[in-house]
Amino acid sequence: MDVELAAKSVSRSEELDDDGRIKRTGNVFTASIHIVTVVVGAGVLALAWAMAQLGWIPGLATMIIFACISIYTYNLVADCYRYPDPINGKRNYTYMQAVDAYLGGTMHVFCGLIQYGKLAGLTVGYTITSSTSLVAIKKAICFHKRGHQAYCRFSNNPFMLGFGMLQILLSQIPNFHKLTCLSTVAAITSFCYALIGSGLSLAVVVSGKGETTRVFGNKVGPGLSEADKMWRVFSALGNIALACSYATVVYDIMDTLKSYPPECKQMKKANVLGITTMTILFLLCGSLGYAAFGDDTPGNILTGFGFYEPFWLVALGNVCIVIHMIGAYQVLAQPLFRIIEMGANMAWPGSDFINKEYPTKIGSLTFSFNLFRLIWRTIYVAVVTIIAMVMPFFNEFLALLGAIGFWPLIVFFPIQMHIAQKQIKRLSFKWCLLQLLSFVCFLVSVVAAVGSIRGISKNIKKYKLFMYKQ
Template sequence: MDFEVGKDSRFDDDGKTKRTGNALTATTHIITVVVGAGVLALAWAMAQLGWVAGISVMVAFACISMYTYNLIADCYRYPDPVTGTRNYTYMQAVGAYLGKTMHLICGLVLYGKLAGVTVGYTITTSTSLVAIKKAICFHYKGHEADCKFSNNPYMMAFGVVQVFLSLIPNFHKLTWLSTIAAITSFGYAFIGSGLSLAIVLQGKGEPTSFTGIKIGPGLSSTDKMWKIFSALGNIALASSFATVVYDIMDTLKSCPPENQQMKKANALGITTMTILFLLCGGLGYAAFGDDTPGNILTGFGFYEPFWLVALGNVFIVIHIVGAYQLMAQPLFRVVEMGANVMWSHSDFIKKDHSFKLGSLKFSFNSFRLVWRTIFVIVATIVAMAMPFFNEFLALLGAIGFWPLIVFFPIQMHIAQKSIKRISLKWFMLQLLSLICLLVSLAAAVGSIRGIAQNINKYKIFQYKQ
């Protein structure tokens, strides 16, 4: 179809169909992405930090995120934030402003995190499926019953489901996934918060502290420090949507400018996110005090009503079945695009095969079948080897927070605005980046230590919860 770019009302300046999104729809996307299973770990993080540090850290992360995501919004177009050429992905923006080397490093971090998220989702799903079985067991056999089950069968079943879903063409374009994810994620977040609030209102809440879990016979000062580091990683993961920020921006209409609309969405989305985080974290800590479980729905701070606990975990499973694919598909595509470039004449890589089953027609690509299946199997095996919810979430948060939310946005902003080295603004931006780097390193070390301790404590592949 012939059209003159910029003059045909059906198309945008890049020749694509007119975008219709606005600040409100972008806000909805942000909230959908950030309200995940990590929210249920915030009560545990609050317990490690206490009221003062816990609230302060959540607010500080929110302020830093709002500032740096606004910098990211200004870099959607290159070189001018209003009239420049669009960057459709985070990697493309980094490459445009910072060059090919940073483009490659960004890709490694971004897709490495996506791969890690699939492992985290496998752990989370199996934990929730076991929690459903345990809720029923405790209800009928009593709260003191020995209701421990292996996570492995559930991880393997989840892996089989994901192998089949991974082979569905264009699965990532099924728009109803986001709707289901939004409904179910809010469902389990409000169930967890509501059950915590009920305990507090009944006067059954446990004692809390301004400084968090008290050092004593069961907790040394060193152990508390490591737990605080891990808690920082949990909070960092919960506040991240860098992996999809340009996907969201690419839905916005051009007038008013996309960066202005996205800044409004950042303000609304991150404010809403922070309020929800404070509610989930604060209410969970108020209900359980020093005994706050790593996940308030699977750690069995709640036993009754057992059907509501089970329903919350069902919501988690439904959410993650689709969310796994939303995170895995970009990784699948980039590997397959790279393979097509490197081995452009290989039938194994490029050729599609068709077959009929009765009246149904199917097609498959050999490389896609083998590569995606192997990936899901490896992710499942890794999850089975170290199925530790909080520590793994903290590690993912630590890996992604500094490079994706702080370092790259700041460096792109410096390049875009041509900020002089050693100037006051340059120095302050680099100081912010350094502080966040130290926080990320502390969170990474704390979570790795926690994973190592758990692996030594439990026999590999024999973990029961």
């Protein structure tokens, strides 16, 4: 009997990892796939516009430099998955937890503000992106039926309202982000619209209809002042920075890896593979789009109507964007919902309004709802939708999000955690080099943020509130 119990105990222990959780089975390949899935978003479609502002040499160099910085700093993040030792230390399950372990409570709070602020901003960006794509579908059909010179301009607002109402319903589903099919659908649709945009651009170039391009981007002239050129370059840096970011989920990816070889070693290989694949895709999308449209490259190559035919393929690409945005919105919003609801639960543990679940049955469907969840999530989605309607500017808003997240999440925290982990002496040569890299990236984030804010404010002056049409 004792032998049997011992055998069962050994068998059970073999099914668990060192932290008592079910044994993880992920590997370098699966982690690489996760990275590519996360980073291939609607921001990819703005890279052609960024290339048009920067030109061939600065544009290609910027994408490659951002990729190299990302590989280096994400490898530093990988070493901080465990504390204090990267091989045998205690696991950090979230980015914020790692910051808290290595840098303390103040930095932990700062990291949380940046992370959750960016998540909230991305939900606004996804609302804008979805409405822009829905309008593009309607325009594709309109141009096909009435000709390419027809007046086909529509308001984004009805589509934003419809998208917002759908998100209010989806927001009431507990743990929506954990639906197993969600990542698969997101991966398929994101690759579909990226490849459709690149394929249509390639067709234009191969047919000989590509526009003139320049080594240093759009030429200063009657339609573009030197100041406007500079601000556009700054905004383009933000667009590229956003496309490189997966810091908010990097530890979620690491937490899927098997324990041997050490997670940090596996993740470093995955970072190289994932970011290299991502960069190749970015270079293809950006370069082909710029080669197709030149100075007139639209902010989004699938919604700016450089392509009219085949109209069904343009529409299909935009349908894929909308499907991706519907699920991605919830993936980003659910962590924000949870942190607020956990905080409310801790503050008022005896409140029925906050904690009580009401079982409900409609026909064969059984579910439960919570009053606080219903009201707070509805208000959140409504506010996000209103902000998107006030500032429906695709490129500028994505650039702002990229600028906000790039320096703190991709550069500053990884470098500071690495310094703390390795106990690098202040003012030593390596310390100075790391701080120089951080400072340069800080300047990039600042100019990108200023450029995007300036673009948003300039566009707001051009249209009447809630009357934007594209």
